[in-house]
Ligand code: ADP
């Protein structure tokens with residue numbers, strides 16, 4: 001075995017697979033630039049650390065289960081007058097997440113609630129946080145099937161380990177008491193350790209309709225609203241305003 005093959009094998013034994021793969025390139029570059037021993041070692045370790053961070057990021061992104069990829073950079077603030085640039089930058093800083101605050105994004109359909117929540121979620125994943133995105137419907141299905149399905153159990157486990165849970169579209173389908181109870185149990189478990197973003201077209205004062213039981217509603221609201229920022233988005237639907245057409249517009 002050549003010296004380089006020997007080195008690659010040793011790197012693999014040390015679980016430095018990425019560096020083993022890149023070793024030839026790293027050696028050529030370092031020779032060309034006449035790097036010092038110190039800089040060469042730095043290059044080797046940076047190569048491995050960057051690759052590991054990239055893998056962790058990819059795993060966190062996969063686990064987050066975003067239904068669509070919408071970033072904060074793609075969010076056009078001039079289209080959303082109810083959120084000032086200052087407020088936008090403030091929520092982008094993620095201090096609220098660090099401090100365990102929840103966000104409730106309210107507004108009619110098409111004003112960007114899902115876009116903003118996904119954008120914040122992706123930004124949080126890139127900043128090193130564990131995020132889980134789900135619709136309210138899917139969440140209830142997960143909670144109901146966790147006893148019998150290991151896939152649901154694994155997802156519920158990810159939710160409990162997440163720093164941020166995004167519940168998109170708190171719909172107004174009447175929930176059975178058993179379902180509202182499961183939802184309460186989850187909120188209670190996450191309370192104080194996981195931030196939650198909820199998007200909805202109705203405010204907390206109307207959530208009783210969805211959750212049915214007044215006692216459960218109060219208990220859930222109590223925990224969510226305790227440390228919470230409510231952001232009301234308004235205006236016309238972005239979809240309607242920017243409707244695509246198959247006809248020529250001139
Ligand atoms: P909501 O969840 O409030 O119903 P969405 O977030 O799904 O609305 O937005 C509908 C569509 O309009 C999406 O494709 C979204 O990317 C786009 N959109 C909404 N608001 C904005 C905005 N301010 N800037 C860019 N795109 C927007």
Ligand code: MG
Nearest residue numbers: 113114169199
């Ligand atoms: Mg939506």
